[in-house]
Amino acid sequence: MGVSTVFIDGEAGTTGLQIYQRLAERDDIKVISIDPDKRKDTTERTKLLNAADVSILCLPDDAALEAVSWVTNPKTKILDASTAHRTNKNWAYGFPELTSGQRSQIAKSTRVSNPGCYPTGFLAVVSPLVSTGTLPADLPMTVNAISGYSGGGKKLIAQYEASHQENQQQGRESVAPYSPYGLQFGHKHVKEMQTYAGLSHAPLFVPAVGDFAQGMVVQVPLPLWTLDQPPTGQQLHDVLSEHYADEPFVRVMPYPAVNELRDRTFLEAKSANHTNEVQLFVFANDVTQEALLVARLDNLGKGASGAAVQNLNIMLSLPESAGLTQ
The missing domain is CATH 3.40.50.720 (NAD(P)-binding Rossmann-like Domain)
Structure with missing residues (x-):
């Protein structure tokens, strides 16, 4: 060729x-x-x-x-x-x-x-669960996500880097470690998320910029107790594992996902940087019937x-x- x-x-x-x-x-x-x-x-x-x-x-x-x-x-x-x-x-x-x-x-x-970076993370964890009927298409969903400031383009990159330089010169810590945005809602990624997840309603999407250059974490909390037949955390994990079994660029992390946390406290947003990989986590409590789906990716890579x-x-x-x- x-x-x-x-x-x-x-x-x-x-x-x-x-x-x-x-x-x-x-x-x-x-x-x-x-x-x-x-x-x-x-x-x-x-x-x-x-x-x-x-x-x-x-x-x-x-x-x-x-x-x-x-x-x-x-x-x-x-x-x-x-x-x-x-x-x-x-x-x-x-x-x-x-x-x-x-x-x-x-x-x-x-x-x-x-695809968009945020939709990539959201769809990776949600779409297989809806398409298999594990989660109903009419389940209200929220999306809480944070991305490195590189996703905001040249203007935002310049703004953050200038702030870093000024803070460093004056011996100060960052003044903007976490900045939610899109708070009028109706973000342009929402239609994309709803369409390809097959949802009856648009998800409530709350993006944020973190005080780091590159990396992304997308979180989807699930109140499973609202369902007549709620899936277990293991069932959620099994559906994702089967869907992505042969995919080189999607990695479903072992269940329970708490074992992947650093010191069992922090989920590092930058761990997938400089790769084309999206990493998926399932956190769940079957007693309280709650779960959290998480996708981690490089907003400039797979995103x-x-x-x-x-x-x-x-x-x-x-x-x-x-x-x-x-």
Whole structure:
């Protein structure tokens, strides 16, 4: 097989740069780069978008929609890292592990939407439980999640790094260790979560930024006592283990998950960093009929650039793990 060409529209952004770094050393892919002076040149971008075997969009939603309209080459495939097409039925959803048929959809599609980082964690723990009937589709769900500040893009990264530098110079600790946001609710990830989890109602989603650069923990508490026939913690774990038994990038941690806690107190948010792995935990108390599902991943790995490279490999019929660290 020859060398495939890839154009990253938005190569200078956080996700685009990480995708570029993952592809730059590969000999089965040639990255077509735009002249920095022409990054806003519509004519040049259009030419490169149509010249590549796969064009990856690392753009704001409106810009991604516009870029797609410029692609007229029927042979050019598009992988969109924005939220613009994630629930569009004409686009394949780029979470290969979601269902048994998801990989084939990605492989045969010319339009693939990369999942969001928070939805990746949420769907990894919830979707198999709903699809098997272990949890009902109408169960009210809440999602409490925290991500490193790198997920907020260049502006937030600069803000946190400037704060760190100032605090260090003045001998102070961080002034913003934990910052919830999206408190008007209706966050743009919610529709994606509801759609691919098969839920009757949108989950209540409370994201937060932590005072660390990279890493993510997504928590889904379950009041199982509200169900007529509540599953045990072991049953929840068994369903997840069976669903992901042959998946190289999803690891279901041993049950009970308390054994994975550092000093039985802390769940380190950064332990999956620099990998394309999402780690799943089940905490449960069968007596009180309560459970907590947890997903840990790198918000810039399986939550963004790593997932994009995984999808790119599938779209180009290349080894799925090429360029990725498990």
